[in-house]
Amino acid sequence: MPDTKISELVRMWVDGWVVSRGGSDPIAEPWGWTIDVGQSGHVARHVLPEPSEGDVRKIAAATSAPGTWLKLFAEDQAVLPWVGPGWRCGLPGFLMTCRLGPERPEVPAGYTLTAWSRGGVSRVLVRTRAGHFAARGQIALAGGHVVVDQVETAAEHRRRGLGGLVMRSLRGSAYEAGARTGVLVGTPEGRALYSSLGWTVRSPMASLCYEPSDARPVS
Incomplete structure (x- = not known):
């Protein structure tokens, strides 16, 4: 890589x-x-x-x-x-890129996580116990790699580890599907989160x- x-x-x-x-x-x-x-x-x-x-x-x-x-x-x-x-x-x-591995992150207290796949795209949705939107993200499998896309955390739920929860959940799903490399294009705001999770800036x-x-x- x-x-x-x-x-x-x-x-x-x-x-x-x-x-x-x-x-x-x-x-x-x-x-x-x-x-x-x-x-x-x-x-x-x-x-x-x-x-x-x-x-x-x-x-x-x-x-x-x-x-x-x-x-x-x-x-x-x-x-x-x-x-x-x-x-x-x-x-x-x-x-940015990273190597993928098995991951099963814990969901913080007060939140629920739902995951599903359709049409080659796997999605993760985090909500409060009351059903309010908190965070989301998705990946698309393409050969031996996945592209992470549209990762988002609601403003009122930031700095609670939900972005990391979404990313780790997506990476774990990608690994189980056979992918070994992750690729994404992140914003300046997202770059700090991804770097903390082991992603490397390539360009x-x-x-x-x-x-x-x-x-x-x-x-």
Whole structure:
């Protein structure tokens, strides 16, 4: 895993992400992959594991559809000058990996945990005894690895170990399903949690969205 190329890790992430989100099959490009997502604010995404200025400029210049995203595995400040007006920078991300093993975490007092799988995606839901939402997360199995996605803890339930509970539960389920490697792209906030659980940062990721001023809704 430490010697795996970033391009290979990104492809692993892409393969699991499309299963998790129901995206189209990735279309191979000379510079990476294009994925149709099909949402109003996320029509499609272009994923470049090793972005070059020339490729990014060409893609940006050819983009006319609002809601088109660029996922560039580089620092924000390095790639932002390569796109023109109409592009905004989203939250930075961090490509992270870990080795999987058997895990059976305990559920904290006052909470319940429900887990289920469907369509290649396994989900974990944590609620209070009264049934209120507390935390969630999901994984998508793709070959010998899983992609962790959409991990979330409600604001009023943070710092109670629920994020760790979700992550350990998902990793345990992945291991039982035969996966041995975990891949994710985390936010700056999530990076601290994942690092504490043994995940290693492999690359930064910049997220750029085409959102020209004339395409934004009038408030």
